[in-house]
Amino acid sequence: MTIQQISVFLENRAGQLAEITAILADHQINMRALHIAETSDYGVLRMIVDRPQRAASLLLEHGFVLSMTPVLAVVVPDEPGALGKILTLLAGENIDIEYVYSVFGQVQDRACMIFRVADLDKLASLLKDNGMPPALHGELGIENE
Known part of the structure; x- marks a missing residue:
């Protein structure tokens, strides 16, 4: 994950x-x-x-x-406000973001963001529960070494 x-x-x-x-x-x-x-x-x-x-x-x-x-890669719809929805979820669960940045290009016509937080499992679970599962290695062209 x-x-x-x-x-x-x-x-x-x-x-x-x-x-x-x-x-x-x-x-x-x-x-x-x-x-x-x-x-x-x-x-x-x-x-x-x-x-x-x-x-x-x-x-x-x-x-x-x-x-x-x-870190956790999160696929985000490429539309205004999509990242804000994720950030609002994190704020609601009191998940503090250490940093975030974007991936080159897009994944299936969607943007992809890299998140670093203290509890990656909590973030992954929260996103999955809200229909936004983390991106998989293969989706990003990363070998699972």
Whole structure:
């Protein structure tokens, strides 16, 4: 149900993102989602890839510091207010969102969002009970390694 997100810690210097994408491309690893958060001292690249274990191993071999984090992918109707409905459900259950970002492209003509919350099982159950089951690995083109 959950998918693995790779978080890579980046120095604030030009070329780091290019280096990471080149490593992934050289090994035929495809990115599905990407988010960068920054501070004045460093950045955090969060990404979903089609082969997370392989990507993490390669990046570690190249000296990058990273972590793997379970997240939940949620398919959302591609229409105004759809994300708001999910956020209202979460608020009603007092589920605090650590962060959220979107997946490249669409899944079956619907948008897809990546959610990180403290209790992923509670979020998955809530969404399923309300007719919005989490996206599966195959729907996102991610190998279940």
